[in-house]
């Protein structure tokens with residue numbers, strides 16, 4: 073019987089359950105290097121019982137960081153630190169995943185708790201953002217990205233590919249390309265941000281070209297037996313969400329043909345004014361449609377907090393994996409709580425032995 077605690081196999085990788093730790097930016101790195109914060113953070117989450125732990129948005133180039141505190145994999149020097157993170161995740165019994173990102177025109181900002189605005193131009197840590205077109209994320213704002221040349225595009229695609237190679241060397245076995253949240257790849261896809269008239273703009277094929285060429289480059293360096301996945305913003309909540317969704321379905325078909333094994337169904341966040349219908353589980357129906365209409369395994373996230381509901385989404389074949397974020401930040405042992413609530417056999421067994429032993433006969 074499939075459910076939240078049934079295993080999930082994709083290519084040669086098997087998750088012990090359907091609970092994934094969603095990539096959550098910590099903004100604690102220096103020059104892209106991880107430190108004790110990340111080691112404790114990811115060990116804590118992996119020991120909580122999730123089947124998959126995806127490391128936060130990891131920049132493929134320095135100018136692709138959301139903030140100066142983003143983790144990076146743009147240099148061989150970054151590999152060692154991340155290999156210790158991958159090892160810690162695997163030792164805890166979870167599959168080690170990593171999200172590779174380039175924030176494009178949304179790069180170069182302060183972390184949300186400092187307002188999330190672009191760094192002052194005279195800040196020594198600031199840099200010029202890049203994007204498909206010289207169109208600012210905030211209309212009328214003077215934080216305008218430099219329009220990427222074709223050489224810049226090719227270089228960034230290589231950056232993704234080399235970062236994927238490093239991720240494999242570091243021991244990660246699940247790769248997620250960040251094609252959502254208004255970051256670089258999403259900004260190529262959205263006509264709101266991509267006004268190019270060359271082959272990287274205009275038609276849907278043109279706007280999707282950056283994504284498909286990036287997947288093709290990554291495919292050369294990421295082992296075929298490990299899942300190659302994308303987080304894709306599948307819907308823009310503008311005056312016609314069905315339009316952007318139908319375009320996304322076409323793009324997902326092309327991504328699947330290019331070798332993408334799984335789609336983590338996310339938000340577009342391509343423009344600041346989106347009227348997002350925030351509500352519990354609101355992305356599940358969209359993910360279920362992708363799964364059914366494109367016959368590809370999917371995951372999703374956003375305000376999913378209840379074990380019984382999550383279990384039903386899996387049982388009903390709506391989604392294959394559920395990415396939890398704040399639910400797990402609030403309680404890293406939430407998988408244990410969920411196991412008890414769903415009355416699976418040996419709920420304590422989702423935790424490592426030193427915890428499981430003492431909890432086997434414990435009832436709160």
Ligand SMILES: NC(=O)C1=CN(Cc2ccccc2)CCC1
Nearest residue numbers: 095096097129138184252253341
């Ligand atoms: N790395 C990412 O994909 C990020 C996504 N965010 C969207 C978000 C909006 C609202 C609530 C949570 C996340 C903000 C921080 C960075």
